[in-house]
Amino acid sequence: IFLMRKALDRPPRRAHEVSQSAFAFLFSELIQYSQTRVNTVEELQAKLEDAGVGIGRRVLELACLREKSSRRETRVLGILQFIHSTLWKMLFGNSADSLEKSVEHDDEFMIIERAPMVNAFISGAPCNCAAFVAGIVRGVLDGAQFPAHVSAHEHEDNRTVILIKFAAEVMEREKRQA
Amino acid sequence: MPSLLSLYINNKAGGLIFHRDFSSAAAKLDINEHLTLASTFNGLAMIMRQLSPVPGSSGMELLEADSFVLQSFDTVTGLKFFVTAEPESKHLDAVLKDVYMLYSDYVLKNPFYELDMPIHCERFIQKLMKLADDYNKRG
DSSP states (O other): OHHHHHHHHSOSSTTOOOOHHHHHHHHHHHHHHHHTTOSSHHHHHHHHHHHHHHHHHHHHHHHHHHHOOOOOOOSHHHHHHIIIIIIHHHHHSSOOSEEEEOSSOTTEEEEEESSOGGGTTOOSOSSOTTHHHHHHHHHHHHHTTOOEEEEEEEOGGGOEEEEEEEOHHHHHHHHHHO | OOOEEEEEEEOTTSOEEEEEEOSTTSOOOOHHHHHHHHHHHHHHHHHHHHHOSSTTOOOOOEEEOSSOEEEEEEOTTSOEEEEEEOTTOOOHHHHHHHHHHHIIIIITTOTTOOTTSOOOOHHHHHHHHHHHHHHHHHO
16 A cells, blocks of 8 residues: 555656565565464465455556546456456556456456466465465456456466456346347 | 585574585585584684684685585675585685575565575575576586
8 A cells, every 4th residue: 555655646657666575575574464363274365365455446546547548347358358457567567478268157267377476486385375466356356346256276387377256246237238 | 517516504593594415426414414514614614704814804705625615605694605516616606696696585585484494495496406507507
């Protein structure tokens, strides 16, 4: 939030970048702080996700402000593409690696990132700290009126999948608009 | 091409927190011998500092023997990084500085690592082995 406030004061140029080391230490401290307040691995993952949600809501506002577009996303594909490119670029410097639709479930989509920046220096973790990123995505979707369940999963070769499962009302609304 | 033999990292208290062999020619000792020798090194370095004929010496940096060389690097935080290598090895101080960089990235930024404890961070080890490989190839 401190980062957000600093960024707002500057004119919207590429000046609002934060060193990766600074973020890494802050994130590491966030994880250690959370670890002392939970008892299980699932709780730690949930706590990290919740930390991301608040950031997601605020980052949505900031992104829309910087984007200067007066168009509000109302379609599922629209908001997903917004997250996959604009939002990712704002947070991590380039768009996510890919955006996919699940073949088995109509309401599931996946954002795939080969080496999530938040996990750059972390190894031997009991849970996937990309849960933080999943929380950010959930916050963005909540703020944009697309309630969804978002989780982070790690596959071999370090690929992280952010799984987005939209709530039933979102899919109904989508059908009505089609 | 002279190659690296082993790397040791000691914490402030002189305890060994990391050790890795890079070559089959490295000394074959069991874990307890490694621990004892590494802690002896701290004491040795302190003695060197006192014995130095040059006033204001910072202590032992380089030790050359017939069959190996040993280069040591002290951090401002009290850690000791030292590496053994085959004779005629060059740029060992640069290697130690690179290892220190890897340490400050993949060990210190890892929330699951406890300070001054033995290092088990997988990414640190991966990057370290790559660094050693590159050095052994280039020299």
